[in-house]
Amino acid sequence: MMQIENTYFDLASSCDSNCLVICDRGTMDGSAYLAPEQWEKMKCKNKWNNVELRDNRYNQVIHMVSAANGAELxxxxxTHTTRYEGLEHARDLDRATAQAWVGHPYFDVIDNSTDFDRKVMRMVAAVCNRLDIDAGDRLALDSHKRKFLVHSLPPDSVFPEFQDFIVVHDYLVTPNRQMQARIRRRGQNVRWDQTNCCWDMETGNWTYTHTIRRPEINNERPELKMQISAREYKLLLAQRDKDHHTVYKKRRCFLWNNQYFQLDxxxxxxxPRCEGLLLLETYTTHLKKDDLQLPTFLEIEREVTHERQYSMYNLTKLPPTDGSSQLLVDSDTEHKEAMLSIFSTPPKTHLTNGTC
Structure with a gap:
């Protein structure tokens, strides 16, 4: 599978025009069909790690939930020569396949809450949104990011299966206040340094991202996202904005009722303003709290989507020297954003096994 993918990735890289590679399966899918010890043995033998197989290999992952889970009829x-699983087995495999991709920074789950034609349209819309392709009203789904303040962190045992990452954000100097730029490193298997009581950033497996938010144009703020190398990250770090603190957080990714959540x-x-802070985020078309099924094992204090003090830009801002209080608008709190994703390699979207 990987060799076939690499062949198409290389062909796409040689194209002069924009090229989108869509993979019907992906490397992590194999883990759903193997015992955990077999999968770990295979990774060890080939010197693989999940960050490379899951996060760095694909720019987006879309899981089409099986008809066995929500559309049983x-x-x-x-009529399928290769499908032999009964309902229960199919559900188990579907959950395991989705779980294998939990942790990818751009992971979308397309459930069976609509008819099949609409389901396909939602999938196409997710790809178009990621590539900033204007599909018009036909695919407009009004999916927005919503953010909730969590009271306290419960024991790990009450969570569904999850993936934890260490995330470090730094804002960069920009020509004017209407423009924002930041870099992010996101890693797994990072060792905790007991002596210095901090994460050892020289360990683990990392991905690096450079994000630029342009000034507002026609009530929209274009956002450029670029996957960068470790070397480029270190060079950009020299441009760190001294008016902002560096953000260190653990990001916990999990699925709950076919909804993808991230707990920061x-x-x-x-x-001090970030001490003990827990923020739950998700993308959804449900705009009312009662319409969205939030994890029952978390004590949600309130929704803070529109509260500017909870945007990362303002959380990291150093207080003005004159003692005044300033909160700047961060496009994290705005619902209408134009997302323009620019990749250092041709975009590769992975569609996990879906319902047909």
Whole structure:
């Protein structure tokens, strides 16, 4: 599979025009069909790690939930020569396949809450949104980011299966206040330094991202996202904005009722306003709290989507020297953003096994 993918990736890289590579399966899917010890043995033998297989290899992952989970009347094996699983087995494999991709920074789950035609349209819309392709009203789904303040962190045992990452954000100097730029490193398998009581940033497996938010144009703020190398990250770090603190947080990614959530747990060292801060985020078309099924094992204090003090830009801002209080608008709190994703390699979207 990987060799076939690499062949197409290389062909796409040689194209002069823009090229989108869509993979019907992906490397992590194999883990759903193997015992955990077999999968770990295979990774060890080939010197693989999840960050490379899952996060760096694909720019976006879309999981099409099986008809066996939510559209049972349409699930059958009679007309499929390669499908033999009964309903329960199919559900288990579907959950395992989705779980294998939890942790990818751009992971979308397309469930069976609509008819099949609409489901396909939602999938196409997710790809178009990621590539900033204007599909018009036909695919407009009004999916927005919503943010919730969590009271306290419960024990790990109450969470569904999750993936934890260490995330470090730094804002960069920009020509004017209407423009924002930041870099992010996101890693797994990072060792905790007991002596210095901090994460050892020289360990683990990392991905690096450079984000630029342009000034507002026609009530929209274009956003450029670029996957960068470790070397480029270190060079950009020299442009760090001294008016902002560095953000250290643990990001916990998990699925709950076919909804993808990210829980940001702010870590030391951090500014006083971030001590003990827990923010839950998700993208959804449900605009009312009662319409969105939030994890029942978390004590949600309130929604803070529109509260500017909880945007990362303002959380990291150093207080003015004159003692005044300033909160700047961060496009994290705005619902209408133009997303323009620019990749250092041709975009590769992975569609996990879906319902047909």
């Amino acid at each position: 349409f699930y059958c094996t009679d 747990i702010y870590d030391e060292p951090c500014v």
